[in-house]
């Protein structure tokens with residue numbers, strides 16, 4: 001059966017952004033499920049803030 005048109009993936013799936021903080025020694029780097037990752041920081045709040053900024057960017061784009 002050919003049933004096209006129903007299985008088109010959405011352009012911007014809302015659940016594709018998921019932040020994970022990866023600790024590496026004294027550094028923490030944020031990563032997103034979409035493939036984005038931020039620079040390693042020695043400050044966890046800073047890494048979180050940058051991850052939050054990425055989420056905001058992703059929503060605004």
Ligand SMILES: [Zn+2]
Nearest residue numbers: 017032034036
């Ligand atoms: Zn993302």
